[in-house]
Amino acid sequence: MGMTMTQKILAAHAGLTEVKAGQLIEADLDLVLGNDITSPVAIHEMDNKMDKKTVFNKDKIALVMDHFVPNKDIKSAEHCKCVRQFATKHDITNFFDVGQMGIEHALLPEKGLVVAGDVVIGADSHTCTYGALGAFSTGVGSTDMAAGMATGKAWFKVPSAIKVVLTGKPSKWICGKDVILHLIGRIGVDGALYKSLEFTGDGVANLSMDDRFTISNMAIEAGGKNGIFPVDEKTIEYIKEHSAREFKVYEADADAEYEQEITIDLSTLKSTVAFPHLPENTRTIDEVPEIAIDQVVIGSCTNGHIEDLRTAAEILKGRKVAKNVRAIIIPATQTIYLQAIEEGLVKTFIEAGAVVSTPTCGPCLGGYMGILAEGERCVSTTNRNFVGRMGHVTSEIYLASPAVAAASAVTGRISGPEEL
Amino acid sequence: MKAHGLVFKYGDNVDTDVIIPARYLNSSDPAELATHCMEDIDKDFVKNVKKGDVIVADKNFGCGSSREHAPIAIKAAGVSCVIAETFARIFYRNAINIGLPIIECPEASKGIEAGDEVEVDFDTGIIYNLTKGTQFTGQAFPEFMQKIIAAEGLINYINNK
Numbered sequence: 032m033g034m035t036m037t038q039k040i041l042a043a044h045a046g047l048t049e050v051k052a053g054q055l056i057e058a059d060l061d062l063v064l065g066n067d068i069t070s071p072v073a074i075h076e077m078d079n080k081m082d083k084k085t086v087f088n089k090d091k092i093a094l095v096m097d098h099f100v101p102n103k104d105i106k107s108a109e110h111c112k113c114v115r116q117f118a119t120k121h122d123i124t125n126f127f128d129v130g131q132m133g134i135e136h137a138l139l140p141e142k143g144l145v146v147a148g149d150v151v152i153g154a155d156s157h158t159c160t161y162g163a164l165g166a167f168s169t170g171v172g173s174t175d176m177a178a179g180m181a182t183g184k185a186w187f188k189v190p191s192a193i194k195v196v197l198t199g200k201p202s203k204w205i206c207g208k209d210v211i212l213h214l215i216g217r218i219g220v221d222g223a224l225y226k227s228l229e230f231t232g233d234g235v236a237n238l239s240m241d242d243r244f245t246i247s248n249m250a251i252e253a254g255g256k257n258g259i260f261p262v263d264e265k266t267i268e269y270i271k272e273h274s275a276r277e278f279k280v281y282e283a284d285a286d287a288e289y290e291q292e293i294t295i296d297l298s299t300l301k302s303t304v305a306f307p308h309l310p311e312n313t314r315t316i317d318e319v320p321e322i323a324i325d326q327v328v329i330g331s332c333t334n335g336h337i338e339d340l341r342t343a344a345e346i347l348k349g350r351k352v353a354k355n356v357r358a359i360i361i362p363a364t365q366t367i368y369l370q371a372i373e374e375g376l377v378k379t380f381i382e383a384g385a386v387v388s389t390p391t392c393g394p395c396l397g398g399y400m401g402i403l404a405e406g407e408r409c410v411s412t413t414n415r416n417f418v419g420r421m422g423h424v425t426s427e428i429y430l431a432s433p434a435v436a437a438a439s440a441v442t443g444r445i446s447g448p449e450e451l
Numbered sequence: 452m453k454a455h456g457l458v459f460k461y462g463d464n465v466d467t468d469v470i471i472p473a474r475y476l477n478s479s480d481p482a483e484l485a486t487h488c489m490e491d492i493d494k495d496f497v498k499n500v501k502k503g504d505v506i507v508a509d510k511n512f513g514c515g516s517s518r519e520h521a522p523i524a525i526k527a528a529g530v531s532c533v534i535a536e537t538f539a540r541i542f543y544r545n546a547i548n549i550g551l552p553i554i555e556c557p558e559a560s561k562g563i564e565a566g567d568e569v570e571v572d573f574d575t576g577i578i579y580n581l582t583k584g585t586q587f588t589g590q591a592f593p594e595f596m597q598k599i600i601a602a603e604g605l606i607n608y609i610n611n612k
Contacts, residue, residue: 055595072479072519080606099477106477156517156541172519172545174605182609186595220464221511225540254511256540309464396473396516415515417468419491 033284035192036259037227040167040281044150052191052288060091061166062144063179064153066135066392067096071110072173073154074117077181086121087183093125093144093153094118095135098392100128103399133364133390136160136248136332141364143274147262148281152176152185157332157414159250162228162259163243165266165280169257190256192227193218194289197234199298204448206342207242208334208412208432211249212303213295216313224254226290229283231261234297240269241336248333249414252310302447304410305430308418316435316447326409327358327440328421329433330388331395334412335363337370339433344376346437346448347383353443358385359394359401385440397421403428410439452573454531454552456503459489459496460565465508466515467542471524473516484520485527502529505571507563509535513542519549526551532571534578534589536560547596548605554578554589562587573600 034042034049042050044058065073077084086092094114099107111128118126125144132138136157139145147165151158156170171185179185195214215222228250230243238246243260250258260266262280270278302316329335329343340362352358360380362368368390371377377387394401395413403409403422408429411421416428429445438448469492471484478484489496506525512535513521522545525533533546536557546553552573559578563569567582576589592600602608 055593068473068476068518068520072523075479076606080610082610104477110477110479154517154519156515158517170517170541172517172522172541172548174519174548175544178548178605178609220514221537221539224511224537251515251541254514254539396468396476398473398476415466415468417466417515419472420468424491 032288033286035227035229035287036261036281036283037167037192037229037257038189040148040150041187041189050189052189054189055186056189057184057186058150060152060179060183060185061149062091062093062151063176064093064135064139064151064155064158065176066098066155067100067107067111067114068098069154069173069176070094070114073177073180074113076174076177081177081181083181086180089122090124091183092123092180093139094123095127095138096129096132097134097390098396099398100132100391101389131365134332134335134392137335137363137367140164140244141273141366143276146270146274146276146278147266148279152179156251157248159255159257160244160248160332162247162250162257163240164270165260165262167257167259170251190225190227191290192229193223194292195228195230196232196292196294197230197297198232198294199234199296200237201297201300204302204434205300206432207238207245209300209303210295210297211246212305212310212313212430213300215249215253215310216303217293218253220252220309220311221254223250226255228253228255228258230258235260236263237297239338240265241338244336245333252414302432302435304435304445305416307416307427310416310430319445322408322445324356324410324439324444325407326401326403327356327436328394328401328409328411328413329436330361330363331392331413332363333414334433335361335367337367339412340367340371340376342433343437344379346434346451347385347441348379350383350441352384352440356440356443358440359388360385361388362390364390394421410436410445412436454503454505454571456501456505456531458505458507458563458565458567458569459500460563461492461506461508463509464511464514465492467513467518467521468515470521471518476518476520479520481523481527484524488524488528497528500528500530503531504529505569506530506533507560509560510537512538514539517541519545522546522549522551534559547599550604556587556589559587559589
């Protein structure tokens with residue numbers, strides 16, 4: 032029996048010619064990632080409990096201060112200080128502090144730190160984003176991060192897989208967010224539990240890299256271990272533009288075994304919204320009743336890319352954010368921020384009555400920069416709409432694409448871009 | 452090794468945001484995290500939980516964020532074991548890595564109610580519902596994970612290697 036793309040990458044990193052679903056392996060890591068929330072716990076484990084106090088490779092660890100920075104309070108400042116001191120002590124090459132940082136999963140591909148064929152763990156659940164580059168990457172906790180930083184290895188249960196065949200070409204306002212919300216709506220928040228989502232089909236060529244990053248990013252919202260794309264010309268062009276590292280292209284065997292096969296015709300997709308309080312509660316925009324909103328967030332590791340901001344600007348250009356709606360727009364990295372300024376997007380946003388922030392995860396996880404009050408509703412391009420995720424336990428988050436979020440900001444209710 | 456206590460029962464998809472909301476993640480102190488454990492799903496949990504008590508839930512327990520603060524908060528709150536129909540994979544890994552006992556057992560999650568008194572024998576994987584006089588057998592861990600559990604977590608396991 033052949034192997035899936037994920038299985039081939041894992042086998043190569045475990046020094047094996049073949050692996051099977053369910054097999055426990057120990058794999059070599061190309062990169063270990065942590066942020067300002069998860070790294071302090073890992074550093075504490077390393078400093079206080081682990082016999083080995085040194086890192087396996089100072090160039091293969093990325094520490095990104097992105098969740099609560101610039102620091103929102105004293106405690107979060109102490110966390111960043113702890114990571115900063117660790118980075119200095121161990122001479123960590125890829126420590127990204129205020130000024131250089133961006134939201135980790137947008138930043139690492141941009142900095143060329145992940146390429147096709149890599150195995151990456153990160154103490155952040157959305158580490159699965161790098162599947163868009165043809166890498167195996169998955170979220171872990173702080174203890175796994177500590178062990179990874181010290182040993183350069185991690186244990187994995189080789190996952191089985193779901194094959195997602197994408198066909199056709201999406202229409203004008205449809206983006207990666209609609210694809211992944213549609214998929215999660217079909218299989219549920221545990222539909223891919225412990226499994227790989229392997230995307231394939233002719234439709235992949237019609238998705239930009241930013242679309243693919245968004246889709247892989249939310250594999251975890253279906254419970255997936257990873258969400259991976261085949262490497263094509265667009266991937267190679269992206270990698271060569273951002274990285275000098277050598278990459279390796281893996282392809283699934285023709286006789287690879289999949290537990291399930293799902294086909295999505297991209298040309299039939301409509302703008303999709305996930306209702307509170309689970310990403311699986313999806314409705315297409317034509318099924319959404321009149322729902323007044325208080326806030327819009329456009330940003331996050333899911334949808335803070337330049338294409339997302341261009342889409343939002345196209346809709347907001349010459350229009351105004353509705354009265355009583357707060358629109359918060361957050362470019363995911365400094366480079367994207369600068370690009371948005373140079374392209375005039377930031378001017379468009381500010382003229383429309385939106386605020387534009389320095390890169391941060393802030394509102395997505397209810398950290399700061401857009402907390403919701405009791406009963407308030409937000410249309411957000413982020414990835415989770417759990418109870419209390421963005422603030423008060425009675426507040427509501429509607430997950431959607433940048434196009435829907437921008438259109439909703441203008442109308443003051445959940446709206447598709449066609450309505451304008 | 453055994454766990455023994457009263458049950459706190461929850462449904463499907465208990466996510467790590469409700470186990471420990473991000474507004475408290477500016478701390479990584481287990482005792483402090485424990486004071487907010489389950490706050491957004493059960494505000495009385497912290498008030499009522501006693502050392503040894505057991506959480507029983509339906510499917511996909513611990514989904515969402517990878518924050519290890521979630522199993523840390525549960526453990527520090529005094530919970531001796533979490534039983535669920537299924538666990539989200541990162542939570543599953545984190546619980547084993549920090550030495551919080553967890554068991555997957557669909558029958559137990561259906562056959563145990565809030566307030567029931569249960570006993571869990573980790574050596575045999577048998578869960579006794581003392582209130583109802585029933586018993587269930589949880590899914591055994593692979594040998595490799597048993598070694599991590601026996602070492603009381605991944606760091607000790609690596610130290611011993």
